[in-house]
Amino acid sequence: xxxxxxxxxxxxxxxxxxxxxxxxxxxxxxxxxxxxxxxxxxxxxxxxxxxxxxxxxxxxxxxxxxxxxxxxxxxxxxxxxxxxxxxxxxxxxxxxxxxxxxxxxxxxxxxxxxxxxxxxxxxxxxxxxxxxxxxxxxxxxxxxxxxxxxxxxxxxxxxxxxxxxx
Numbered sequence: 265x266x267x268x269x270x271x272x273x274x275x276x277x278x279x280x281x282x283x284x285x286x287x288x289x290x291x292x293x294x295x296x297x298x299x300x301x302x303x304x305x306x307x308x309x310x311x312x313x314x315x316x317x318x319x320x321x322x323x324x325x326x327x328x329x330x331x332x333x334x335x336x337x338x339x340x341x342x343x344x345x346x347x348x349x350x351x352x353x354x355x356x357x358x359x360x361x362x363x364x365x366x367x368x369x370x371x372x373x374x375x376x377x378x379x380x381x382x383x384x385x386x387x388x389x390x391x392x393x394x395x396x397x398x399x400x401x402x403x404x405x406x407x408x409x410x411x412x413x414x415x416x417x418x419x420x421x422x423x424x425x426x427x428x429x430x
Contacts, residue, residue, distance in 0.1 A: 298347050
């Protein structure tokens with residue numbers, strides 16, 4: 265699914281390059297019948313750059329990729345509306361990317377809240393330095409005692425918190 269999204273963003277970005285190419289007359293593009301001014305061509309290039317950026321950010325697994333994606337979709341849809349007769353079908357990938365960025369934002373927001381809760385929880389823990397002694401493990405079953413002694417925990421600081429990420 266992620267590969268499909270990256271492909272859609274990448275291809276949509278390349279299609280936006282057509283507006284830039286037409287505006288600066290770098291090549292003849294017969295598919296675009298409407299005239300595009302150079303300032304508008306720069307906007308088409310900006311949209312293309314944003315879409316290519318979100319494809320790259322998504323590929324690099326950056327969880328904040330949805331921010332430039334939102335800018336890309338807004339700019340793209342404004343350009344599509346302005347050049348509707350030539351670009352109306354660009355609304356379809358914009359809707360797909362909008363759906364993906366909504367989900368991306370939800371995951372980012374959730375992870376941000378979880379990380380905040382983790383920081384708050386860890387900040388409340390009062391750590392006291394306790395050294396593990398043989399006296400502390402004497403009531404444990406013999407196999408556990410042997411394992412702890414052989415693993416070298418005697419004389420080391422007791423672990424009080426653990427952070428696991430699944």
